[in-house]
Amino acid sequence: MNVFAGSLDRPNSYIGRSVSRPNAKRLLEGKGRYVTDLVLPRMLYAAFVRSPYAHGRILSIDTDEAAALAGVRAVFTGKDLAAICTPWIGTLDHFKNMKSPPQMPLPTEKVTWSGQPVVLIVADSRAIAEDAAELVMIDIEEMPALADPAEAMSGGAISEELGDNLCFSMKLDAGGVDEALEAADLTVEQSFIFGRHTAVTLEPRAIVADYDPSENRLTAHHATQTPYQFQDVYSRHFGIPEANVRVIAPDIGGSFGMKLHVYHEEMAAVGASILLGRPVKYVADRMESFVSDIHARDHRVTARLAVGKDGRITGMEVDDVTAIGPFSSYPRTSAVEGNQVVRLMGAPYDFSAYRAKLSVVFQNKVQASQYRAVGHPIACAVTECMVDKAARELALDPFDIRVRNLIPDDSYPRKSPTGYQFEKLSHEICLSRLRSLMNYESLRAEQAKLREKRILRGIGIALFVEITNPSPAFYGVGGARISAQDGAVVKLTPSGEVHCAISVTEQGQGTETIIGQIVADQLGVDRAKVRLMTGDTDMTPHGGATWACRGAGIGGETALQAARRLKANLLSIAGLILQAQPGELDIREDWIVEAATGQQRISLAEVARIAFFRSDTLPPGTQAQLSVAHHYAPQGYPFAFTNGAQGSLVEVDVETGFVKILRHWVVEDCGRIINPLLVDEQIRGGVVQGLGAAFFEECLYNAEGQLTNGSLADYLVPMACEMPDIEISHVETPTRDTELGAKGVGEAGTAAASAAAMNAVNDALARHGAVLSQIPMTPARILKALGKI
Structure with a gap:
């Protein structure tokens, strides 16, 4: 395909411009429309009784007292919902020999993590439902909890029918690793631990399930980023025709991948609505979120790197053990993160000898699955920290060793x-740009001067590769249907405005903004006259929605092609009206103009008026097509990879172990940039999440599988006062698989931030002989590495 070539000096050129979000003022004024705000007639409220144990057998459940409480409309156990809901299994066909136990909305025999919902109370208010939950008596025979992944691998099966706790394993071997290790002048080896963390979105998970038995129709108002996926899930597992299931995703207060998984509470709420024939609302409170939202990044990685005395990398070997909770999440599985970890190792570097082993392990903790930058931070941190370690042992500068490889x-x-x-990809230019952006030589000079004053500063860099725009073969295998294509309906209204209904969704990242820019750019109209509709399976065409940074690369290409088709139709109609050839005309600033001179001939509003209301004045046989429906699925490469480089500057206090993050730099290549302002926002937000993982965020468990910091009083998230200035620069290498040339950017900041930060801390501590290989890098861990505690 021809790569799209935008021009910022032509009228109505929006691709490449920093355009503000049309919905920003509404949201800032508190006028957002979230699921939490929704109140329906006859609506009931749900609360759950949760397991206090990480592992146990359910002996009995007594709900009589709870059911008798005034205002309680129903009490449901696992057996009640099992009667109307078929089980689901979190496996995908292309992960050979993967296994996971069947799941139901509520358990019927065993509990497998602390916080698992066991009983559902539906009442006239949330307060009444929570009061009733206190009256439910559950007798659980506690069983040994397998919280540690090493213990889980050797212990008895959490799900007896599976035989062991190995969900999935795989080996990659490109050959030559043993030879590379044997011939290496230097073999670098390191073991890494990556702490669990979770999304902590501003808006918690929420659903209002509204089943109408008179029409056998379910409407789910759902805080999700994938409404079409859930349309299929609810249809499939509750036996309702898909055409009778409507999923509406209104304003969504963040997701980061967390809200695209199937959760037991949401399935239970749907089941309760079906059984009661009334709307049922469930909103997770913050403490519930900590014990039920997916966690991520629970990895134990051992890696070896073969390096020549000249600093050239010749081979790499990796062993990754990923702990995922008691089952694989549905429908996208919990094996994807580990798979992407072992496949992204060493991605920026030029070597061919590679071997990896992956073990995905069940345990008695909250499910772990896909979260922003799935696997990228693990692969990046291991690779980049190993490269830095090799540089230290060979007395090479971190930039120089990377240039050689x-x-x-x-x-x-x-x-x-x-x-x-x-x-x-563009690793060489990105690394060179990063060195200039950081003013690297000056930083090193300043670092040396401050060391004379016993002030320890560290400089770290990291290169990354990000996966975006997955093809149809990636997720459309097994489980629920997950589409890789997207659809758009673009139309001209009778008043001359443009409506675009599109399947990609908005969770605060600006999807609607960039789609509007693309449509306005391609049609030649004012961006303010383009109205977007997203997130409603009844009102928008079917598609994959927004995940894996596919909003611009796939949704944007869909919008571009649809807008071009509508423009061709409009120029054809205008040609009939003006008795001119369509090729001689163009659309600029809402007018049909002469392409050669720009002279205005007729407004779009007038074209719309004639087509809608006076079609009798058009030539016989003319049927004006002012609406275009178009679908697009990626072809060509299986993924559109992006890349970049990050740098971090920190100051470490060796007496307290505290780290100040002073500055952070990002050079990023996401292909064609649609909106530089939104791209920078995405990168900065991603960096903050990556630095949160590096220094603050960790879900801590004791040996019994109990989460010990399940509240925002104990679970640390980065605040504005901890975050540094983040300076960003861009390289553009458009993909030729699309006309637009856009890739993805939403996960780029997260991908390498923790790696750059870890390298920076280790650089600061190098003269003390201390090395950190576990994140988050807490003060206690830093002091332990220094031998002070």
Whole structure:
């Protein structure tokens, strides 16, 4: 395909411009429309009784006293909901030999993590439902909890029918690793631990399930980023025709991947609405979120790197043990993160000898699955910390060792030793740009001067590769239907405005803004006259929605092609009206103009008026098509990979272990940039999440599988006062798989922030002989590495 070439000096050029969000003022004024705000006639409220044990057998449940409480409308156990809901299993066909136990909305025999919902109370108010929950008596025979992944691998099966606790395992071997290790001048080896953390979205999970028995119709107002996926899930598991299931995703207060998984509470709320024939609302409170929202990043990685005395990397070996909770999440599985970890290892570097082993392990903790930058931060941190360690042992500068090993920018297309196909990346220019952006030589000079004053500053860098725009073969196998295509309906209204209904969704990242820019740009109209509709399965065409940074790359291409088709229709109609050839006309600033001179001929509003109300004045046989429906699925490369480089500057207090994050830099290549302002916002937000993982966020469990910091009083998230200035620069390498050329950017900041930060801390501590290989890098861990505690 021809790569789209935008021009910022032409009228109505919006691709490449920093345009503000049309919905920003409404949201800032507190006028957002969230599921939590919704109140329906005859609506009931749900609360859950949760397991106090991480592992146990349910002996009995006594709900009589709770059911008798005034205002309680129903009390449901696992057996009640099992009668109307078929089980689901979190496996995908392309993960061979993967296994996971069947799941139901509520358990019938065993509990497998502390906080698992066991009984559902439905009442006239949430307060009454919570009071009733206190009256439910559950007798659970406690069983040993397998919280540690090593214990889980050798212990008895949490789900007896599976035989063991190995959900999935795989090996990759490109060959030559043993030879590379044997011939290496230097073998670098390190074990890493990555702490669990969770999304902590501003808006918690929420659903209002509204089943109408008279029509056998379910409407789910759902705080999700994937309404079409859930339309299929609810249809499939509750036996309702898909055409009778409507999922509406209104304003969504963040997701980061957390809200695309199937949760037991939401399935239970749907089941309760079906059984009662009334709307049922469930909103997780913050403490519930900590013990039920998916967690992520629970990895134990051992890696070895073979390096020559000249600093050239010749081979890499990796063993990753990923702990995922008692089952694989549905429908996208909990194996994807580990799979992407082992396949992204060493991605920026030019070597061919690679071997990896992945073990995905069940345990008695909250389910773990896909979260912003799935697997990327793990692969990046392991790779980049190993490269830095090799540089220290060879007395090489971190930039210099990378320059010697980067995949040359002129060597694409090429295939990685892990099997990924790269169309075109820009590691060399990104690394060079980062060095200039950081003013690296001055930083090193300043670092040396401050060390004389016993002030320890560290400088860390990290390169990354990000997966975006997944193809149909990636998720459309097994489980629920997950679409890789997107659809758009673009139409001209009778008043001359433009409406676009599109399947990609908005969770605060600006999807609606960039789609509006693309449509306005391609049609030649004012952006303010383009209205977007998203997040409603009845009102928008079917599609994959927003995940894996596919909003611009796939949704944007869909909108671009749809807008071009509508423009062709409009120019054809205008040609009939003006008795001119369509090729001689163009649309600029809401007018049909002469393409050569720009002279205005007729307004779009007038074209719409004639087409809608005076079609009798058009030539016989003319049927004006002012609406275009268009679908697009990615072809060509399986993924559109992006890349970039990050740098971090920190100051470490060796007496207290506290770290000040002073500055952070990002050079990023996401292909064609649609809106520089939104791209920078996404990168900064991603960096903050990456630094949160590096220094603050961790879900802590004791040996009995109890979460010990399940509230915002104990679980640390980065605040504005802890975050540094984040300076951003861009490289544009558009993909040729689309006309638009856009890739993805939503996960780029998260991908390498923790790696750059860890390298910076280790750089600061290098003269003390201390090395950290576990995140978050808490003060206690830093002091322990220094031998002070």
